[in-house]
Amino acid sequence: MNVIDYKDSRPIYEQIASYYKRLILLGALEADEKLPSVRTLAIELSANPNTVQKALDVLGREGFIYTVIGRGNFVMNTDSLKKAREQEIVGRIAELLNEAREIGSDPETVIADAKKRLEVSEPELTVREDAV
Amino acid sequence: MNVIDYKDSRPIYEQIASYYKRLILLGALEADEKLPSVRTLAIELSANPNTVQKALDVLGREGFIYTVIGRGNFVMNTDSLKKAREQEIVGRIAELLNEAREIGSDPETVIADAKKRLEVSEPELTVREDAV
Amino acid sequence: MNVIDYKDSRPIYEQIASYYKRLILLGALEADEKLPSVRTLAIELSANPNTVQKALDVLGREGFIYTVIGRGNFVMNTDSLKKAREQEIVGRIAELLNEAREIGSDPETVIADAKKRLEVSEPELTVREDAV
Amino acid sequence: MNVIDYKDSRPIYEQIASYYKRLILLGALEADEKLPSVRTLAIELSANPNTVQKALDVLGREGFIYTVIGRGNFVMNTDSLKKAREQEIVGRIAELLNEAREIGSDPETVIADAKKRLEVSEPELTVREDAV
């Protein structure tokens, strides 16, 4: 699988963890779904089993999966995870807006510019723009 | 000085570089102002001169300071640096908003929540927005 | 290996970096090929590991190699690097021709003289130009 | 005078030497003309007298000026200097063209591109192009 990007400066275990965080938050993996074994994942991802184990440790520590010894790793229910991540995002954006203001940029302008860069994904809206 | 935080996972040279980037972008240091010498900084920051040197290398490479051998390090003009940083902030916020949308959060709500967390500094403006 | 020349006024780390830039641009090292480890290179080049590390930092920063911690340093794809270097060469020659003109030399003569000094490698082509 | 550029990475003594080399090769200073004293130059250039002396040392060593002890520094006759510089330029261009060829660029294309970047300075030619 093309999960690991060697040109990415982040460590491999973190890339793997990020990949699964994303799948879980997006709902691509359901709550209580079992993940493949460490060995299987290592083969699928072409990574060292130690590295995969470290990624799973991170996912467990951050509440994305839970482990049942002897049975495997399972996906945690994501509702609270989503809320937590949303709060992280809110906090991070607030920090960035503060910094922007500190260096003399108007937060509203920054927000407007950021919105322009949002990937299009609301077809109705786009259509209506065309209709005008 | 309390610039270095050993609990911070970032390397010391990067913490020092970040600290000065911030001072420079905020305008706390003026263009062409001379920084303290490497040796002086090392003492002030309780770091090794080599580590300070590495931090200054980073700052030089990224256009925050320029060096005159035998004279010292000087602060670069920050106009273009500020614009570049603003663009970084815009891009980062756009990424975060995209991620929020992916996990099912409304970008507008996220923005509204982030604004609430902005350090208060322009109360009248906020009030007038409500009044409109 | 005879990479380091102590009579050369350039620092050792830069000589090492230049050496590898050349190998990479010439295609002597292929994309994604692994370089020897820092420690191995240090022994081969008779330099200190820190110095080798600094050379690799330069190569990484300038886009010639990428690093996977715990795995090693790898050669970057060189297409864009070659184009960038070609543009550098064009710019440098333009500067030199301007200077030649300023001191009263004819740029065309200078170019013709420079061509005569090109290492011979396509004799037929030169002959045919004369024949035209 | 605006000879020294602190943002230039070259040492100050070299910037001063370059400045005078240029003036001499351009003919702006005539053969056997006397240069101002070290002290005077130091003031005019806002530089340290030691630094000015070092620049003059370089100019003397490379044959651009000669010193009469107790009388001052004088400009050398520039004919041979110009020829030497022209040969340096020819050699450097040849090196660059060789390098271009090594990385797969066509020397003729490189030359053509470099010519396009030459600063315009031959009005008649330009006019004729318009006339065509």
Added chain:
DNA sequence: GTGGTCTAGACCACA
């Protein structure tokens, strides 16, 4: 094993 960081201390060019 592999790269990255840091300290300590020496030595050099430059102003």
Added chain:
DNA sequence: GTGGTCTAGACCACA
């Protein structure tokens, strides 16, 4: 005095 380079050697994160 000021910055830049280099060696020696230790220690850490990562795979």
